[in-house]
Amino acid sequence: MNLLNVKVVTVVLLSALLLGVLYCYISQTHRFVSFQLQDLKADSRSAEVHPDSHEFHLVAPEHVRYKQPSITQGRTDVVSVTPWLAPIVWEGTFNPVLLDSIYKPQNISIAATVFAVGKYIMFLKNFLETAEQHFFVGFKVHIYVFTDRPKEVPQVKMATDRQLTVHSVPSSNRWQEISARRMELIQMLIEETVHSNTDYIFCLDVDSQFHGRWGTESLGGLVAVIHPGYYRDDRSRFPYERRPQSRAYVAPGEGDFYYCGGAFGGLMHEVHLLTKTCRFNFEADAKENIEAAWQEESHLNRYMWLNKPSKVLSPEYLWQDFKSRNPEIHIIRFSGVVKNYAEIRPNA
Numbered sequence: 651m652n653l654l655n656v657k658v659v660t661v662v663l664l665s666a667l668l669l670g671v672l673y674c675y676i677s678q679t680h681r682f683v684s685f686q687l688q689d690l691k692a693d694s695r696s697a698e699v700h701p702d703s704h705e706f707h708l709v710a711p712e713h714v715r716y717k718q719p720s721i722t723q724g725r726t727d728v729v730s731v732t733p734w735l736a737p738i739v740w741e742g743t744f745n746p747v748l749l750d751s752i753y754k755p756q757n758i759s760i761a762a763t764v765f766a767v768g769k770y771i772m773f774l775k776n777f778l779e780t781a782e783q784h785f786f787v788g789f790k791v792h793i794y795v796f797t798d799r800p801k802e803v804p805q806v807k808m809a810t811d812r813q814l815t816v817h818s819v820p821s822s823n824r825w826q827e828i829s830a831r832r833m834e835l836i837q838m839l840i841e842e843t844v845h846s847n848t849d850y851i852f853c854l855d856v857d858s859q860f861h862g863r864w865g866t867e868s869l870g871g872l873v874a875v876i877h878p879g880y881y882r883d884d885r886s887r888f889p890y891e892r893r894p895q896s897r898a899y900v901a902p903g904e905g906d907f908y909y910c911g912g913a914f915g916g917l918m919h920e921v922h923l924l925t926k927t928c929r930f931n932f933e934a935d936a937k938e939n940i941e942a943a944w945q946e947e948s949h950l951n952r953y954m955w956l957n958k959p960s961k962v963l964s965p966e967y968l969w970q971d972f973k974s975r976n977p978e979i980h981i982i983r984f985s986g987v988v989k990n991y992a993e994i995r996p997n998a
């Protein structure tokens with residue numbers, strides 16, 4: 651190649667190099683500037699930050715007035731956090747006004763399932779009327795009633811943004827079957843209906859009624875309720891399933907709390923996984939002719955032992971009317987009514 655060609659090639663290579671350097675410099679500057687711009691925009695609109703999920707991103711309105719929180723003074727008669735750092739919700743450990751002001755702008759929707767099969771239909775009116783007064787008042791609520799007697803579902807006036815849907819289900823001559831089948835039916839409801847347009851779901855016993863607020867303080871990923879009958883006992887006295895053959899087995903010296911099957915909830919996908927797992931294990935046991943001590947409640951307890959709830963509700967959230975109120979129970983929010991099982995259950 652003669653001298654002229656060498657010069658031309660050199661000039662071309664040098665200018666390509668120069669262009670490359672120039673491009674990198676400009677693109678870096680552009681990226682830097684655009685980040686700066688974004689930050690500026692974000693700062694100017696900080697109150698309008700729209701997190702992609704409301705879960706764990708608690709945006710508080712600027713000017714809600716509330717009592718200064720303290721980390722040195724609070725309730726001293728109860729524990730309000732679990733060893734795995736999940737909150738244990740007791741009256742006096744949260745500010746309802748603040749919590750509602752955080753969740754209200756997020757336009758969340760809550761589903762609730764309730765089963766009223768056979769003679770348990772008699773409890774539905776009270777359940778629904780008191781839910782109107784206390785259960786997520788002011789929020790979008792959709793109550794799903796499962797019953798074998800759809801014509802006997804009472805007419806209850808519901809506030810705007812609150813609705814009720816009735817699903818017909820077969821009855822059974824065993825109350826254990828009715829209770830346990832709830833897991834399967836809730837799983838199907840989530841898969842077929844509520845999974846897309848609802849954020850949270852709570853599954854509740856019908857033979858109970860609300861007496862106080864049950865609201866945004868109860869929201870969480872996986873939410874369990876401590877059973878009122880055993881929360882002061884040693885776990886050796888918990889009515890866990892104790893036969894190793896059962897898939898609900900909890901060994902001696904294991905277990906955290908005894909959770910009730912009559913109230914649980916959380917984010918849709920968490921409750922879907924819980925109901926699917928409990929149903930599967932209950933049915934697998936049944937194939938081997940074994941039924942856990944307290945049916946799906948036993949399976950729920952094993953599930954919550956292995957899948958720690960991210961929020962635990964105190965027995966305020968499911969008391970029992972026949973019990974006298976213990977001093978640490980400052981409010982009864984939801985409670986099982988006094989009933990005669992012999993009169994209302996299809997079998998003893």
Ligand code: 48C
Binds near residue numbers: 770912996
């Ligand atoms: O709807 C019925 N009908 C029955 O005959 C038996 C149970 N049930 C449902 O399962 C009700 O929703 C009950 O609240 C729930 C099982 N819970 C109880 O029976 C007591 N709360 C322990």
